[in-house]
Amino acid sequence: MKPLNVIVSAALLSLLCIALHAAGRKPHGLLTDLVEHTDYTWQNGYISNVPVWQAEDAIEALQYVEIRSAYPSFSWIVPGETNATYQTSYRIIVADNPEDALSGKGNVWDSGVVGSSRSTSVPYGGAALQPEKNYFWRVKTVTGTEGESEWSNIKAFRTAAEMAGYAACFYPLVKTLEHPVSVKNTGASTILVDFGKDAFAQPLLTLTSDADKDSIIVHLGECLSDGRIDRHPGGTIRYHRYVVGLVKGTHTYRIKIAKVRSNTGSSAILMPGYTGEVVPFRYCEIEGYGKPTATSAIVRETVHYPFDGSASFFECSNDTLNQIWELCKYSVKATSFAGIYVDGDRERTPYEADALINQLCHYAVDREYSMARRSHEYLLEHPTWPTEWILQAVIIAWYDYLYTGDSRSLQANYDILKARTLMRLREKNGLISTTTGLLTPEFSETIRFNGKIRDIVDWPHTGILGLNKLEGGEADGFVFSDYNAVTNAFHYEALKLMGKIADALDLDGDASYYKNEAGRFLTRFNKTFFNSRKGYYVDGDTTVHSSLHANMFPVAFGMTPPGRMKPVTDFMQSRKMACSVYGSQFLMDALYEASDAEYALHLLTKTDDRSWYNMIRVGSTISLEAWDNKYKPNQDWNHIWGAAPANIIPRKLMGVEPLMPGFDRVRIKPQLASLSRAKAVIPTIKGSIILEIENKDGEYRMQLTIPANMESEVYLPLLSKKYEVTDNGDVRKTTVVKDAPFICLGILPSGNHTVSMKY
16 A cells, blocks of 8 residues: 555646646636536536537426626636746637637627736626527637647537626536445344435435335434434434335335425525435434345435535645545535535525635635625625624625636625625724614615624624523623724724725725725724733723634734734733634634744644544534534534635645735745645636645755746745745745745746745
């Protein structure tokens, strides 16, 4: 058997070869309105052999991506393996038949040769597309290093029955057939089936009966107790029981999943008819059936959003972190079953906090943007009650633009995003408050919320959801007051990002206004909430209590001056993991913002009951809603907001984040701390970034592949006062970053780089 590191290296090399081979001489990875597989159809969850342009001729009902924008956007990956390959021009053609597209004729629209480097979210410039019609497009590019490309393959799409100038599109839900990893006889006439991982699914059982009067009991569950499915798992951990009457002979039985009132209410996202209802389960126990049963006789139909498991990769020298990465990556796929980001199986309701974490995780593990956008725009129309989550809509909107380069959602929703900054809740002291009488019906109407919002900080609080008053909630004893440090930190972030959003939309007056407001507000915030005697932040304007939350949010949002950072981060360390799995997203962001990488790595890899590893230890294969059942007695075992490492590892530990919309420029700023090596493949809309780092024997070595048409701003850790840095063998001039333990290499062009720092 090969050693694990050899197998992993081979896997990474394979991914690299695939990425380079795919580039070839033609643009690839074509997206229409941010969706790639617009040319496929599905029949009740399974890919059909019927292409989308023949869908209307099919007898059966088919599902496919419906392009709902009369003026869609087009994206592609620019071909080119030569270093410093940048697109200088492109030409797009759109036809209403494949023959014209094949011959290079755009009878619907021909952009002509456009001198531009833009390759993401390029707007269609022809006459409005017509409803329920097939279209075919392709693109060719010119780069400064490799000249004119071949035409791309043709990408087909079909428009919806109702069209708008702009409307987000999305995939239908799909199904995957999965067989068990084990089938065991656990007693007289009882079989325990283990599928290895939890999933939202339906079971299909092929069973044999000698008589029509036979019946069995099918148990479905997420966890075991004493070698059997736990019939009383507690919280919202799922268990279902079904009695099935058998027909004489061998037959396949589909178990119809029963409706659960808590997750099919008015705010829930319902499953479509073509998939049917689902329940999350890992184990299937068949009671009353004693015949030999092969793994092929038991199938699980798992429902999820289309997902490319090969799009991302991570492996490092810490096996605990590797397991956590796999848990969190799989959680993205498994919890996509509703087609919109929801809060797990208890309610199946979208919430902004879940959506923000899910969005970042989804971007980090797959080249997929449509589900995040659909969820975001749904939440703009159906907001939830926490004040901070209302504000998070602006953050979600900005990430959508930053990762895609597509500003149409910003444009379409600009007014509601302005309202979501909660400027109407500002009091005379310049701070926002939800308790001073400003929550009027008129205000609620501006944010499309029916009711009153209230501050949350973290969840759950003490004394609710089964917690008694002696059990602490997840807000670290936060003292609520009229002017809340956490809520106001989110308000600052919303102001700052609205300035960037206005800039992106060329609204110069608004951009200047929001930037100035953010600057003034930052001064006001630090004056109000920073306690100079303590050296860190307090929870509110009328309390001297300091919580982890009052400190981690200002640091995460870049509000803490460098000279004050050390005592703030020291205090944060003293509070340990005194936040929920939701709050941990911002804690980890804060620690990496403060360059506290070693402590961040400690939190990522620790193994006590407030850790991601504990989710694995208790038996879950999808991230939990809380660190452990005892911290949230009604929790579920399938909650994406517990999967923060899926984005923290690529964004912060590996340090790969977009600096410009559509990844025109990316920052590479690894913070591996004491890890001796790490490897990652990170998907972007422009193609995959491949990064491998090894630090040993006085050399920090980075192998970096940046896709064509992207440039990178690269940083290395400052490991010694004396060092020499080379890039592909050439000595590189560097600068030491002020107030941070990094050196900056400046801008590296696209292509392959071997960066070595000897120290």
